[in-house]
Amino acid sequence: MHAHSRAPSVLAHRAAAVAGVAALLAGAGLLLRPVSARAEFGPASLLSATTKLEFEQAEAPALSGGGRYVAFQGSLGSISGVWRRDLQTGVIEPVATAYEPADPALSAPSAALAAGDAAAPSISEDGQYVIFTTTADLEPERVNGKGEHEGEPAADIGCPEVYRRDMALAASEPDAYMLVSALNGEGGEGITFASCPSGGGFAVAGAQAAPGVAISEDGQQVAFTVLSESNLAPGPGCTKPKLAECKAETPPSQVAVRDLETDTTMLVSVTPEGKPTSGGGAFPSLESEQHMHNTSESPPIGGQITGSSAAISGNGTAVAWMGTDVPAQVPSSAPEITGSDACHGAPGSEAEPLWRRIADGPGAVTQRLMGAAGLDLFYNLDQEGEVVCAGTFVDTVSWQLFIPPVLSKNGLTVALLANAPRPATVASAELYGETPTTDVYAVEVEDEPGSTPQVLPLTETPDYDTTEAARSFVDDVAISPSGSRIAFESARTQFTLGSSLTLISPSVPYAGVLYQTYEANLELGTLQRVTVTWDGAEPTGSAGLLSFSGDGRDLAFDSNALNLFYGDAVDASQVFLAEELPAAEPPASQQIGAEPPQSLPSPEWRLDATAAPQPNGSVLVDAQLPSAGTLSVRAQAQLPDAESKPRKLAARNGRRATRSHASTDEGLTQRTIAQASMRATQASRVRLRLRAGKAYSTDVTSKHGVYTILHLSFSAPGHSMLNIEVPVTFHRTVHGRAARVSRHLHGRTRKGAAR
Numbered sequence: 001m002h003a004h005s006r007a008p009s010v011l012a013h014r015a016a017a018v019a020g021v022a023a024l025l026a027g028a029g030l031l032l033r034p035v036s037a038r039a040e041f042g043p044a045s046l047l048s049a050t051t052k053l054e055f056e057q058a059e060a061p062a063l064s065g066g067g068r069y070v071a072f073q074g075s076l077g078s079i080s081g082v083w084r085r086d087l088q089t090g091v092i093e094p095v096a097t098a099y100e101p102a103d104p105a106l107s108a109p110s111a112a113l114a115a116g117d118a119a120a121p122s123i124s125e126d127g128q129y130v131i132f133t134t135t136a137d138l139e140p141e142r143v144n145g146k147g148e149h150e151g152e153p154a155a156d157i158g159c160p161e162v163y164r165r166d167m168a169l170a171a172s173e174p175d176a177y178m179l180v181s182a183l184n185g186e187g188g189e190g191i192t193f194a195s196c197p198s199g200g201g202f203a204v205a206g207a208q209a210a211p212g213v214a215i216s217e218d219g220q221q222v223a224f225t226v227l228s229e230s231n232l233a234p235g236p237g238c239t240k241p242k243l244a245e246c247k248a249e250t251p252p253s254q255v256a257v258r259d260l261e262t263d264t265t266m267l268v269s270v271t272p273e274g275k276p277t278s279g280g281g282a283f284p285s286l287e288s289e290q291h292m293h294n295t296s297e298s299p300p301i302g303g304q305i306t307g308s309s310a311a312i313s314g315n316g317t318a319v320a321w322m323g324t325d326v327p328a329q330v331p332s333s334a335p336e337i338t339g340s341d342a343c344h345g346a347p348g349s350e351a352e353p354l355w356r357r358i359a360d361g362p363g364a365v366t367q368r369l370m371g372a373a374g375l376d377l378f379y380n381l382d383q384e385g386e387v388v389c390a391g392t393f394v395d396t397v398s399w400q401l402f403i404p405p406v407l408s409k410n411g412l413t414v415a416l417l418a419n420a421p422r423p424a425t426v427a428s429a430e431l432y433g434e435t436p437t438t439d440v441y442a443v444e445v446e447d448e449p450g451s452t453p454q455v456l457p458l459t460e461t462p463d464y465d466t467t468e469a470a471r472s473f474v475d476d477v478a479i480s481p482s483g484s485r486i487a488f489e490s491a492r493t494q495f496t497l498g499s500s501l502t503l504i505s506p507s508v509p510y511a512g513v514l515y516q517t518y519e520a521n522l523e524l525g526t527l528q529r530v531t532v533t534w535d536g537a538e539p540t541g542s543a544g545l546l547s548f549s550g551d552g553r554d555l556a557f558d559s560n561a562l563n564l565f566y567g568d569a570v571d572a573s574q575v576f577l578a579e580e581l582p583a584a585e586p587p588a589s590q591q592i593g594a595e596p597p598q599s600l601p602s603p604e605w606r607l608d609a610t611a612a613p614q615p616n617g618s619v620l621v622d623a624q625l626p627s628a629g630t631l632s633v634r635a636q637a638q639l640p641d642a643e644s645k646p647r648k649l650a651a652r653n654g655r656r657a658t659r660s661h662a663s664t665d666e667g668l669t670q671r672t673i674a675q676a677s678m679r680a681t682q683a684s685r686v687r688l689r690l691r692a693g694k695a696y697s698t699d700v701t702s703k704h705g706v707y708t709i710l711h712l713s714f715s716a717p718g719h720s721m722l723n724i725e726v727p728v729t730f731h732r733t734v735h736g737r738a739a740r741v742s743r744h745l746h747g748r749t750r751k752g753a754a755r
Contacts, residue, residue: 044559044576053076056076057074060212065314067554076092077106086127095167096108115132123215129164129215130164131163159205160202162179164222192230193228194229208307210308220316223319253269266358269354313411323351355445412483442458442483443456459497481548489515493508514541517578542559544558607623611710627719637709641668673706676690708728
């Protein structure tokens with residue numbers, strides 16, 4: 001294991017400071033009043049425009065570490081591709097674009113070098129090198145290992161591949177474009193793929209790089225994902241001198257790193273023995289891909305442009321990615337996905353962020369970023385929509401799993417999105433009845449054997465809160481090279497924050513519709529909105545992908561809002577730059593004093609409740625509790641005896657017998673079909689879900705369901721018992737999973753839909 005020393009991280013400094021101050025104040029019985037330290041952002045500057053023309057559309061910005069250049073994809077003058085802007089001079093140059101001989105300044109130099117679908121750029125620190133993904137063959141005269149000129153293999157035509165553009169060379173020069181997704185060894189011989197389905201956008205095939213995070217600062221190392229079966233790591237049976245002719249026997253969905261200085265390609269998603277993960281080590285695996293919609297077309301990957309989730313640190317020492325078939329890569333992980341028996345899937349059905357220090361060479365150990373802290377990446381409901389599953393892949397929200405973890409320059413601080421509720425809140429997630437939404441986490445990695453990553457939640461989905469304002473998704477995440485700033489996009493307007501952050505921006509007056517840009521400053525302990533409009537109103541559109549400069553004070557992002565700058569007339573996504581302003585005055589000194597006494601009014605001793613039947617046959621009970629105590633609920637129904645004969649009963653009573661009619665007729669017995677209880681720690685609004693026992697499943701799915709009386713009892717020490725009754729019918733009307741999929745696909749406005 002590689003040994004090294006490093007300065008304490010931002011997370012370690014902050015954790016130690018918070019713990020020390022908390023201990024001091026706890027011992028003194030004092031209250032710490034918050035400090036008004038904050039940083040503000042100036043008006044957004046438009047980057048996707050020349051002095052004469054605004055882009056028709058632009059997105060996926062990547063700021064160079066030095067802060068001078070930004071690369072992005074877009075269309076200018078109807079010429080699409082990847083572009084680079086010099087922030088000092090304002091000059092915009094094509095990196096890889098479509099061919100348009102009528103406009104040579106913006107066009108590719110020839111039809112052979114046309115790359116109109118070039119997308120998902122990443123840029124080196126000095127801005128010289130730009131990485132992107134395209135289906136074009138930009139080395140038509142590429143020389144193979146034998147000194148022969150040849151283009152890409154026939155099987156690879158139309159497949160996405162990763163290239164690097166050297167902006168110090170004219171696009172027409174021989175070495176301007178270099179194939180990155182190449183085999184290990186000199187010559188840069190391209191990877192041969194077994195198949196490449198065609199369709200709109202980038203199919204889940206070929207080799208692809210994630211936007212903004214795929215290149216090291218020096219531009220020499222690139223992380224990418226090989227999504228097709230390939231000859232990336234030829235087996236022992238490959239003895240031919242020309243590797244491209246070897247059988248494509250490496251399983252799909254593998255993470256690799258190409259070192260363009262040494263002409264070596266390292267397989268990252270490997271077993272401890274150094275073998276490719278057989279089921280695929282990066283999402284989507286063979287197991288999960290069969291559940292995805294439109295696998296032959298552009299995948300539903302939200303704000304992401306490509307099907308890669310691999311990111312590399314600025315110093316090129318570490319890689320993080322969305323891993324799958326985790327036990328094969330991390331044998332110490334559980335052999336099965338945690339959750340109920342109904343949730344266990346085959347290996348490769350899970351998705352979880354993984355981290356590997358590639359600087360340690362082939363013996364490097366792959367680490368789980370969230371699992372070791374008791375949190376898996378991905379949660380969903382079982383096939384009946386009733387039991388929370390941990391780690392199981394379900395296709396309704398597959399697009400979120402392409403969002404890569406992002407790394408600080410040294411690779412030891414990772415920011416990521418996860419919809420993994422803390423173990424204590426799993427019951428709340430299950431009760432909510434929907435897939436938990438994503439939150440932002442900062443993870444501090446120790447690269448020593450047996451170490452456990454430190455997980456710091458920056459946002460948290462609140463317990464028992466179903467409002468869109470609090471539960472909206474968080475999409476897209478970026479981290480500054482120092483790891484001190486983390487930015488993300490969210491339509492959430494009410495934040496439940498961990499102890500490390502305080503929201504210092506005014507709340508957005510609407511929820512669940514438009515995504516805003518937020519920045520968490522871990523040094524100041526603040527969370528604030530970044531976007532500032534020219535007229536002081538709320539942005540009229542949603543934000544998207546984002547990227548930090550080297551010092552973390554500049555943040556590039558894309559947005560389709562029309563009021564970020566005066567005169568915007570293009571109703572499409574554009575690329576903007578937000579600059580952090582220096583503090584106008586030093587922060588005020590801390591004021592420490594005695595905590596003031598609090599006199600709270602005594603609530604009325606009363607129990608209120610309502611109940612609502614759910615399509616999956618369960619019943620949701622909302623109750624307002626007057627204090628801490630225990631709430632118990634029993635659902636009682638009049639049902640026929642097991643030995644009764646409904647037809648005779650109907651004849652005797654002169655009417656049709658019904659199993660859900662609450663009467664005391666002969667042959668009917670009062671039965672408790674469901675019950676639940678919970679403990680509250682304070683006066684609050686709570687929610688319980690009641691599910692009828694399996695013995696009554698036939699009654700629940702009958703035409704009229706089961707009519708019941710809910711008996712609610714609330715007890716608290718020193719108070720009299722409170723009892724109320726609420727009528728409700730248990731009735732399954734729609735298959736639980738079908739209803740959930742319908743709500744997910746049609747009931748929530750997705751950020752990308754407006755673009």
